[in-house]
Amino acid sequence: MTDITDRPALLAAIVALAEAGGDIVWRHFTAGCAVMHKSDESPVTAADRDAEAAILAGLAVVAPTIPVVAEEQAAAGDIPAVADAFFLVDPLDGTKEFVRRGDDFTVNIALVERGVPTMGVVYAPARDTLYWGDVAQDAAWTAARAPGGPRGTAQLIRVRTCGGKPCAVASKSHAMPGLDEWLDAGGVSERVAVGSSLKFALVACGEADVYPRTGPTMEWDTAAGDAVLRAAGGRTLDVDGAPFTYGKPGYRNAGFVATGGYQPAPLRPYLR
Template sequence: MFYRSRMRNRLSEDLASGVLAEALADIAEEAAAVILPFWRTDVVATTKADDSPVTLADQQAEALILARLAERWPDIPAVAEEAVAEHGAPERPGEWFWLVDPLDGTRGFVQGRESFTVNIGLIRDDAPVAGVVTAPATRTTWRSGASGGGAFRRRFGDPWQAVRVRERPAAPVALLSHSMTDEEAGRLAGRHGCTAWQGTDSSLKFCLIAEGRFDAYPRSGPTSEWDTAAGQAVLEAAGGRVMAEDGQPLRYGKPGWLNGGFVALGG
């Protein structure tokens, strides 16, 4: 019990100081280095039980991430996409846990598109308190900062730059999933006051809103919690918000690790 308490105290200290988010960024960028050699090659995707694709890049990146997290914070459990696909959904593990998607946007990755990401989020009491999203193809990482310390972006190897959502413009622009028809997308964007929309894959949508380039990401279909946790942490650190259909902040540790509809908003 003493050991567990000490490890949680260390995690809290790392979170408050910003050390945790820095370390997560390094881990996500290391995972990106595992993924990139597979990109735009003849990588083969197999189909999981939920009909979603998985590649060797997903599996190797997840193994690396889980190993690095366990080395640094060994007492904090992780819920990770490929482990859940192989072993089934675990019970909610406790007050603190990681949510990991080692390669979000696998379909686009297999097709050679750029907007796939590595997602690592930390949950405490059902809320995301830290997160890192890395886009390997563009060599870009976004992270939350120290507690209350804003959000940041860097190109691999460069200094961090602060990012923040923009004030809502007169003609807001939405980001939506590529899987939607034009008619569906236009209707969903209009429901949230957006006059135009653009399609893109993965958790990149949260980050583009966080850095002030877009204004909303409405989602009506289901997503898994590891798809959204890291991006939500980054967006909220940048001054945005992510709300479930009941108008409350999107929460985590739900049955089956599934989200309902939500909307991510900038200023």
């Protein structure tokens, strides 16, 4: 068991669990697996379920007193009561990308404390890349790690200062009404398309300046990447420019703006 006050040990534990989950996802990716659909018609595979089961089993050992809200359990109606601290788990963010045989899918684990994602790990097995961070340590890292292999040397990451034309990172698979107008008004001319929680990671690494999202998401989609971004010196704001919080009813997100050194205008005037 890992005490939540021993933050380096807890972070190391959830990084290892994300790696284990990513290895499971990768085995299914290379072997191929059947695609099913949930009640909302979103796809789900054995990779989602097997990776989630492994992560939940690991969290029960390393942090048994902290509740876990996980995507597939939530879809089945199993949502625990949470207190000041809880985990959010998305065992396979970007299932559509996974099914299409793309590489923009990730495994995500986050710790939320008093509504703030304070610790998180994002593993992209098809990209051989791992990101993790802890807001309390004011530090975030990335490392290379091929599925089933050793982790490479950790490198500190930090958001960049936006001194020129800002670069936005956007979703590959979601049209967002009002977004073009917001980007044009903010002078954002360069855009990079990428899927899943990797959008947060690109801002955290200083490869992009801002990630706006006008449409709905779930908290387990965003919390891990958001935690890494905040640990790297970034912020995530709601559509009115206030701090973006977690533990909302149904764990549903409205629009948000994740940013590094770029100072964004509120999104709300552009929503329709």
